Amino acid sequence: MPATEATTSAAEHWDAIIIGGGPAGSTAASTLAMAGRRVLVLEKAKFPRFHIGESLLPYNRKIFDDLGVWEKIAGAGFTKKRAAQFVMGNGSRANRLDFSKGSFTEYPEAVQVERAKFDDILLHHSREKGAAVREESTVIEHRVEADRVVIKYRAVDGSEHEVTAPYLIDASGLTNFTANRESLREYYPGHKKIAIFSHFSGIDMPTGEEEGDILIVRREKSWCWLIPLAPDKTSVGLVIDAGDFKALGKKPQEVFDEAMADTPAISKRFGNARISEEMHVVADFSYKNETLVSPRVIRVGDSSGFIDPMFSSGVLLAMTSGQQGARVIHEALETRKPLTAGMKRYEKDNRKRIAIYWEFIDNFYKFHFAQIFFQPYNRWGLVCSINAVLAGRTTLSFAVWWRLRVFFFLAWLNKHIPVAKRIKVS
Incomplete structure (x- = not known):
């Protein structure tokens, strides 16, 4: 049975400490608490609070089901999202991707959410699952020792406290707490x-x-x-x-x-x-971090990197990384090694997920790509493969992968040979 804050406040030692209570942090907290781990979340804000990133993707549903939080989200009155429309600024063309019509898309719809309400639901759910959550608690220092991580934080009343754990999950968002302290942030060139x-x-x-x-x-x-x-x-x-x-x-x-x-x-x-x-x-x-794992530290959500929100991938990538990161820490707690094979695997997997969306983002600004994208042609199921990715499918089957490679090859070729009819795309 996961310990609650009330029963552990004197000990101040945890299995894992999480900085940040947004979607990545709360997902990690719920995942660890459901696995029977003693986990503490330190969140600097008081929820609910305003946040951007309000359009979710259909594949978020699988994580909601894993966490057991879907019924709460479904009952919150959020707007249903069945499709994404990509529109030219001049109004001449639009490309509507209906998630229910994609051959490789397993989930037909998502929701548009007010993040203040949505994030609050996820964080309350973490509490219900047994995680200790301390809001208005600002982390001011972290120190990695041979067998533990030491965290110092300031509570809302100004008092300072110290807590320890074998592992730290950094879900501090754009604050990028541990990576900034280690000078790991790198901006995408030209973005x-x-x-x-x-x-x-x-x-x-x-x-x-x-x-x-x-x-x-x-x-x-x-x-x-x-x-x-x-x-x-x-x-x-x-x-x-x-x-x-x-x-x-x-x-x-x-x-x-x-x-x-x-x-x-x-x-x-x-x-x-x-x-x-x-x-x-x-x-x-838009940035990435040189490394997503350090001895006893793993970075999830926006602390693992943040990309242009053009394709609404932010919450999905955050929760996916939070879930995998927590599972890796759960495994690591069996050996308590500073850096495990699972942690390294997490970094590799997370970079792959981000790269899938980055390829679309980097190309969307380019003329030759837009020429193809705004004139959808579903021969060989190319549009269906795009639909799957933009619905949030980040584990690509070979059937999806090769179609994406053909699509991006045609977009590249269009830069040199007019594969698509030339249209105005702004």
């Missing part, structure tokens, strides 16, 4: 972006069978998302190159407003738009 976003009411979103679809709008050098969270609440964001933003010499609100106004595919939906949440800005958010 320094700024995201400007907020929640709005009055947005004219698709209805009927397209109700609940996320809209990804491609502009010439940037892109926008529109995510329906509720009948009259839509998350809208602009992702723009940091250099382009700086060259404009304007405030984020001005840049955002001008982008909405001069993008026909969006401006037609913004006639009655009213902002309902303060404008948020996140800068330089």
